[in-house]
Amino acid sequence: MAKPELENKELFKSGHTACAGCGVTVAFRHIMKVLGKDTIIVNATGCSEIFSSAYPISAWEVPYIHCVFENAAPVAAGVSEALRAMGNDHTKVVVIAGDGATYDIGFGHMSGMMERGHDVLYICYDNEAYMNTGVQRSGATPWKAKTTTSQVGTKIQGKMQFKKPLTEIVAAHNIPYVATSTSAHYADLQQKVQKAKEIKGPTFVNVLTTCVPGWGTDSSLSMQYLKDAVDTHVWPLMEIEDGFMKLNMKPEKKPVETYLKGQKRFKHLTEEDVKEIQKMLDERWDHWVWKEKVDQERKIELEK
Ligand SMILES: Cc1ncc(C[n+]2csc(CCOP(=O)(O)OP(=O)(O)O)c2C)c(N)n1
Ligand SMILES: [Mg+2]
Secondary structure, rough: OOOOOOOOOOOOOOOOOOEEEEEEEEHHHHHHHOOOOOOEEEEEEOOOHHHOOOOOOOEEEOEEEEOOOOOOOHHHHHHHHHHHHHHOOOOEEEEEEEHHHHHHHOOOHHHHHHHHOOOOEEEEOOOOOOOOOOOEOOOOOOOOOEEEEEEEEEOOOOOOOOOOOHHHHOOOOOOOOEEEEEOOOOHHHHHHHHHHHOOOOOOOEEEOOHHHHHHHHHHHHHHHHHHHHHHHHOOEEEEEOOOOOOOOOOOOOOHHHHHOOOOHHOOOOOHHHHHHHHHHHHHHHHHHHHHHHHHHHHHHHHHH
């Protein structure tokens, strides 16, 4: 991937009120360095809107619209169409929304935007729960994780359902570009945002980020947990370009305990739970490696 040209000026500024060690702000800084000034941000309700845009201050150095929780995608679609009607073919419209807004509450609206083919880059920052309202479980919360609405007791131990496979669901809309990244893999994140920025039409980047109070982790370890998420194959770095999937990193697998340990939301896990999670991860990784092989061989075949 080509190295993107980065904006020297910070377009997501310090002075916001995010927690120390918040993974979301790190992602925003790097995303804005790639997007540059000719950008309109449409931000769904959630922590990011609260910590970055409490009136009368703003951390954003570009035009910014906060909209209600569920409708970031239609607002962005409207802005994008208005720009087109005005003959503006250069300003990029970018949605920034949390997992609650994307996996769950704004899901239908996002799907409609993808299906209609608007020229919008949708970035989901996935911290795996509704953090702003006090850590409620979302469709993105992993199996067994403790949240305030997936408690640990004698009958139930954490979330009983599995994480929704949103990246694959969005890819099934047959949009030109879908990718995963994390706040800690700066070069990967920047290159993917650059690629998505240059594509006309709907694109999607799903960024795993940490939440210190929500995950119950040490604020100095936010980036380490994200690196471990990739190295344990919990969150593979991938791109699905024109329908063809590619794994961007194939790290030597670390045991999943490396990632789970020290996170209070997983403190109650038994040895059996960890074994079960490891088994699921191994099966899923084998599937991805197989899928990449099939997709890439097919791509070469079609390009002949
Ligand atoms: C329709 C609607 N339902 C619920 C809320 C309350 N609410 C505001 S922020 C938020 C959590 C957002 O979660 P997420 O999108 O994951 O972002 P995060 O806070 O984790 O950054 C909730 C439930 C709301 N504002 N509107
Ligand atoms: Mg969230």
